[in-house]
Amino acid sequence: MSRLNVVLVLLLMACALALIQSQHRSRTYFVELERLKKQAHRLDEQWGQLQLEQSTWANPARVDTLARTRLGLIAPPNDRVRIETLAPAP
Amino acid sequence: MNYHSKKLLKLNLAPWRMATVGGLLLAGLTVVAGRAFYLQGLNTDYLQGKGDAVANRNLTLPAQRGQVTDRHGQLLAISTPVESLWARPAELKLTAAQQAQLAKVLGVSASDLSKRMARKTRGEFSVQRPVTPEQAVKIAAMGVPGLHLRREFRRYYPAGEVAAHVVGFTNVDDLGQEGVERAYQDWLAGREGQRQIQRDRRGNTIRDLAPIKTAQLGGNLALALDLNIQYLAHRELAAAIATHKAQGGSVVVLDAKTGEILALANQPIFNPNNRHNYQPGPMRNRAVIDTFEPGSTIKPFVAAAVLERGLLHPGSVIDTPETWRVGTKLVRDVHPHPQMTVSEIIQKSSNVGAVKLAMSLTPHQYWDVLHRAGFGELPGSGFPGESAGRLRDAATWKPVEHATMAYGYGLSVSLLQLSRAYMAFANDGEVMPLSFLKREPQEITGVRVFSPSVAREVRAMMETVTQEGGTGTRTRVPGYRVAGKTGTAHKLVDGRYAPDRYLSSFVGMAPASNPRLIIGVVIDEPSGGVYYGGSVAGPVFAQVMAASLRQLALPPDAPETATRMTQNALRAGGGA
Numbered sequence: 085m086s087r088l089n090v091v092l093v094l095l096l097m098a099c100a101l102a103l104i105q106s107q108h109r110s111r112t113y114f115v116e117l118e119r120l121k122k123q124a125h126r127l128d129e130q131w132g133q134l135q136l137e138q139s140t141w142a143n144p145a146r147v148d149t150l151a152r153t154r155l156g157l158i159a160p161p162n163d164r165v166r167i168e169t170l171a172p173a174p
Numbered sequence: 175m176n177y178h179s180k181k182l183l184k185l186n187l188a189p190w191r192m193a194t195v196g197g198l199l200l201a202g203l204t205v206v207a208g209r210a211f212y213l214q215g216l217n218t219d220y221l222q223g224k225g226d227a228v229a230n231r232n233l234t235l236p237a238q239r240g241q242v243t244d245r246h247g248q249l250l251a252i253s254t255p256v257e258s259l260w261a262r263p264a265e266l267k268l269t270a271a272q273q274a275q276l277a278k279v280l281g282v283s284a285s286d287l288s289k290r291m292a293r294k295t296r297g298e299f300s301v302q303r304p305v306t307p308e309q310a311v312k313i314a315a316m317g318v319p320g321l322h323l324r325r326e327f328r329r330y331y332p333a334g335e336v337a338a339h340v341v342g343f344t345n346v347d348d349l350g351q352e353g354v355e356r357a358y359q360d361w362l363a364g365r366e367g368q369r370q371i372q373r374d375r376r377g378n379t380i381r382d383l384a385p386i387k388t389a390q391l392g393g394n395l396a397l398a399l400d401l402n403i404q405y406l407a408h409r410e411l412a413a414a415i416a417t418h419k420a421q422g423g424s425v426v427v428l429d430a431k432t433g434e435i436l437a438l439a440n441q442p443i444f445n446p447n448n449r450h451n452y453q454p455g456p457m458r459n460r461a462v463i464d465t466f467e468p469g470s471t472i473k474p475f476v477a478a479a480v481l482e483r484g485l486l487h488p489g490s491v492i493d494t495p496e497t498w499r500v501g502t503k504l505v506r507d508v509h510p511h512p513q514m515t516v517s518e519i520i521q522k523s524s525n526v527g528a529v530k531l532a533m534s535l536t537p538h539q540y541w542d543v544l545h546r547a548g549f550g551e552l553p554g555s556g557f558p559g560e561s562a563g564r565l566r567d568a569a570t571w572k573p574v575e576h577a578t579m580a581y582g583y584g585l586s587v588s589l590l591q592l593s594r595a596y597m598a599f600a601n602d603g604e605v606m607p608l609s610f611l612k613r614e615p616q617e618i619t620g621v622r623v624f625s626p627s628v629a630r631e632v633r634a635m636m637e638t639v640t641q642e643g644g645t646g647t648r649t650r651v652p653g654y655r656v657a658g659k660t661g662t663a664h665k666l667v668d669g670r671y672a673p674d675r676y677l678s679s680f681v682g683m684a685p686a687s688n689p690r691l692i693i694g695v696v697i698d699e700p701s702g703g704v705y706y707g708g709s710v711a712g713p714v715f716a717q718v719m720a721a722s723l724r725q726l727a728l729p730p731d732a733p734e735t736a737t738r739m740t741q742n743a744l745r746a747g748g749g750a
Contacts, residue, residue, distance in 0.1 A: 111380065118379050132238075132254040139249035139332035144405035159721075162652040167730055 237364025240392030244401040245612045253327040257310040258303030266320030335443040339459040343446040364392035396612045398434035407439040410717040418700035424461035426593045428692040433606030465586040469663030470523045472582035479543040488517045498526040500577040521638040532580030541568035547595040555608040563587040593694035600689035603629035649712040653730035658682020660707035678710035685731040
């Protein structure tokens with residue numbers, strides 16, 4: 085009888101320790117998850133800002149002005165355009 | 175136990191002393207127990223609440239509004255988080271030196287800032303929204319009590335004024351106010367999420383107290399708009415408005431095969447990124463909301479109505495005197511010819527000819543064609559506030575109205591509606607439903623308005639408009655066959671037609687052999703001397719059409735021109 089009690093007490097101790105252990109692990113993982121969530125969120129925001137930046141640089145009005153002024157590009161006049169029709173593949 | 179039995183313990187104590195001590199102890203115990211019961215039992219909700227208030231937090235998970243892009247994925251609207259600076263007057267402790275530093279960081283004058291900070295609002299007020307990320311870092315480093323940064327979403331429109339009328343804009347609370355932002359508010363707006371968490375002493379999240387209600391992000395939207403074509407339309411329209419000193423104008427570019435709206439530009443414009451100068455005038459999408467009397471651009475529908483009845487064919491000759499009387503109204507031609515074919519009536523835009531054609535039909539027969547083409551009905555683009563124009567019932571037409579209706583007076587249309595109706599000629603008689611959203615070609619079915627043969631015959635007539643002797647010779651596009659119709663209409667001012675105020679318009683399509691694009695142009699009150707549709711709106715059409723065809727890489731369908739260009743190119747290449 086008393087032997088059984090000793091075994092049960094030991095078992096109980098083991099369970100209690102395991103509970104502490106798993107609780108601790110759950111907390112650590114939770115903190116890690118929170119950190120990653122925050123990071124994902126931050127990266128999302130950054131992605132949005134980069135998209136915004138890219139589209140601001142690629143704005144047709146800006147490209148048009150730069151092409152004309154800085155690069156000196158012009159649309160080819162029609163007499164300088166040659167249209168090629170591809171012969172159907174044999 | 176009997177204390178009296180042991181000698182040693184026998185004390186001569188008065189019994190009342192025992193009773194007093196025992197009573198005091200009991201009373202103390204009762205007080206403690208009572209207090210415990212009071213705290214644990216009666217007052218538990220209040221105290222539990224206090225405790226939770228320290229450790230538990232209800233978080234609102236913000237939902238980002240969806241993006242709007244053009245058909246190729248170019249951004250037109252995006253929400254991105256920004257910091258804004260808020261002050262809580264009750265806690266604010268700002269020294270004079272700090273205030274000077276803050277003014278420097280924000281880039282405002284010291285007096286302006288002190289005026290802003292002097293506000294005595296209960297709660298809090300915004301000092302500056304938004305602030306740049308660099309400013310935010312500097313302000314946070316100052317650590318002024320009562321000043322804090324708050325994160326909020328702000329809507330940006332990278333294309334700015336170029337696509338402003340189509341995309342529209344949102345207000346401070348992120349609600350769509352105009353355009354697509356308003357039409358698709360429910361789709362674009364996300365739904366906020368909720369989360370209950372417990373925090374430790376240092377503010378770290380320890381655990382969730384309830385299942386997380388995830389925030390639902392707003393849906394993204396791909397418009398039918400092609401930003402490149404949109405920019406070209408915007409640029410050419412702005413140039414024409416400046417050249418002709420006009421009040422305003424609009425350009426609509428439609429895909430004739432799918433009914434998609436590839437570009438829609440208006441003048442005057444507004445900048446959707448700047449909400450401070452809110453003026454309703456420039457924000458109006460004129461092409462969709464404003465109506466005008468179409469003038470001669472209605473004539474192809476007269477021709478179609480006549481051909482459809484089998485009364486005449488394109489080559490039938492009609493007497494067209496210089497003037498023609500209908501009731502009290504004298505209809506007059508600017509460039510009279512004694513006789514014209516039906517095709518020439520369209521080519522030279524003869525009012526007398528058009529009236530004679532229309533009068534050969536009953537009012538109901540003519541009304542039926544206009545009605546089928548969508549006049550007087552909502553064009554169905556889904557744009558907020560789109561207008562249906564006006565087409566009165568045939569039973570109420572007087573003969574004079576029947577006549578004026580033949581050259582586009584007495585009914586009103588929007589530019590989008592008119593361009594949509596021209597789809598019937600471009601698409602062999604079938605009108606596709608309009609769409610501001612990008613869509614797959616297989617998912618649409620059109621409405622048949624004319625038979626394919628009638629549509630092709632009228633298209634051939636409209637092609638002569640751009641040829642030698644037509645009213646639209648300035649609408650030609652090198653390498654492509656173009657069909658279209660010019661329009662010049664007197665404006666109604668205070669119920670009378672102003673003799674010197676006009677609306678110049680042109681609606682056309684290319685390549686005429688198998689039209690892919692329809693472009694409608696209207697210029698409001700050109701006052702630079704020229705006012706004919708072919709001279710004012712025509713060149714805008716030609717420029718936008720040429721650039722759009724190149725953008726879409728459509729093969730030229732005017733072989734003789736193409737050949738000539740090849741030889742020229744060879745010569746130029748050889749000489750260089």
